[in-house]
Amino acid sequence: MRTCEEYEALISAFIDGALADEDRAELMAHMAECPACQAYFDDQIAIHDALADMEVKAPEGFADRVMAQVRQESRQAPVSEKQEKKTVPFPLWRRYAAMAACCAIVAIAGFWAFNGGQLGTGNVAADTALMDSRSAPVVENQENDAAESSTPADAAVADAVGDAPLSDEQPVQEAPADAPVPETDDRAAEGQDAGEPETFSVTTADSETDRVDSAENRGDSSPEQYAAKDSFVSTAYATAGTVTLTTDSALAEAWVAENLGQTWEAGASYALTVEQFDQVQALLEANGESFLLAMPMEEEAPVSDSLDDDTEETEEALESSEEPIEPADDIPAEEEEEAPVFYVLQAAP
Amino acid sequence: MTEQELVRAAAGGDTEAFARLVRTYENKIYSLAFRMCGSADDAGDIAQEAFLAAWRGLPSFRGDSGFATWLYRLTSNAAIDYLRRQKKQRGDMSLDDEELGLDAVDTGPGPQDAAERTEVRSVVAAGLQELSEGHRQVLVLREIQGLSYEEIADVLEVDLGTVKSRISRARSALRKILLQKGNLSGYLPSNLK
Known part of the structure; x- marks a missing residue:
């Protein structure tokens, strides 16, 4: 019963x-x-x-308003201001995981500096730190501007469709030694051991957030996506070397064709200005596209015109991170004063 | 063109194809948004945001679920986000789903009044707004949008058993609200008194 x-x-x-x-x-x-x-x-x-019988009709002109907005967005491939404000394409924990990865690497670099770390072991350690941090920390407090203005619809896009391209096997992006970016070649020739794989770290600028809670580690098995906010270039550890954004997004392909007049080829790199880089990153973020953001930690900074606001603190951080890798007598400190950044868009191999 | 072809074309950047999809779904999406938030103006914003999210997400839409299901999910999530922002703006920081009150939601007169001129329908519509977010969501999807249990499970990303029991509880809760307001003449079972 x-x-x-x-x-x-x-x-x-x-x-x-x-x-x-x-x-x-x-x-x-x-x-x-x-x-x-x-x-x-x-x-x-x-x-x-x-x-x-409660279905209601959309107001007159609703579809037209939606389409006006859609057409506006599709005309200006770079995202509109509205989109940038309203979209958070990735779960925030991924951003913070990326940030934590960077912090871990900076900490390790500092540790080497104090311990006279040796070339060779450093890369392994950095890689390990990055791998660990990918699956670990999550910032509990997600209240920031982006979160305030995000819409779950956007998040849903990221959740529903954004878990594709970059595979687990490539969480750390190596810059191709022969990347078609002339400055990169120069840098490799003068500052780097040509045969030494470059170690890249994921970086982000959410430096105001420092609370990490591993309890929220989701151990997500989906391919990793790292995103950084536009301001990341102003952080101390992002001022040296090359910032590489790797993606296989069709949007990036279209952007390259339209703005650079170049053909998108898997594995190819495209040199960008900081403005262009920000534009591409915002475009990908706004559309929930996957991409990997990476930068080298231990290389001599190549010449560039993109940044000139480095602080002394920045230079110190740079020096300390370089010491274990480059013997002190190799690089006079003066050469690092500008510590500029290259911005490279790479088509995922 | 079939819907699948339209979706593919829209994913490739064809705005005309997307416009046809928007026209196909505008009433359903707007209804869902309206029934979830109870305000005509906000429903327009939510529905528009859902369609824009779809447009942005289409290039990567893999079609694991149907386009409609995906669109309902985007709308439903946008509506819930809206309700949470409303809640937050009112100063209550609790975001607990079941705790989410809806008393401040604008249920005032709107263009939909004509469609609700019968008294029963309007009291049920008002009762719907007093349900918890989760109960309202599942009832709207089932009763107004006409989704099957399986489709609702897809939209909400929960299992079938959860869908069935949540719908049953939602119906029970709605009846209780209507009884308490004196809008139903039914016999109140002892377990609801």
């Missing part, structure tokens, strides 16, 4: 046409003897009838 509450569930299934014949017979028999359930049934039928 079922309880009345259980019969309510049967009534619900009955209304939805999902009740098996034998259950229906039992329900009817019960209602014949139970006025409470009969009343419940009658009321639910009345509610159902009232609800069933």
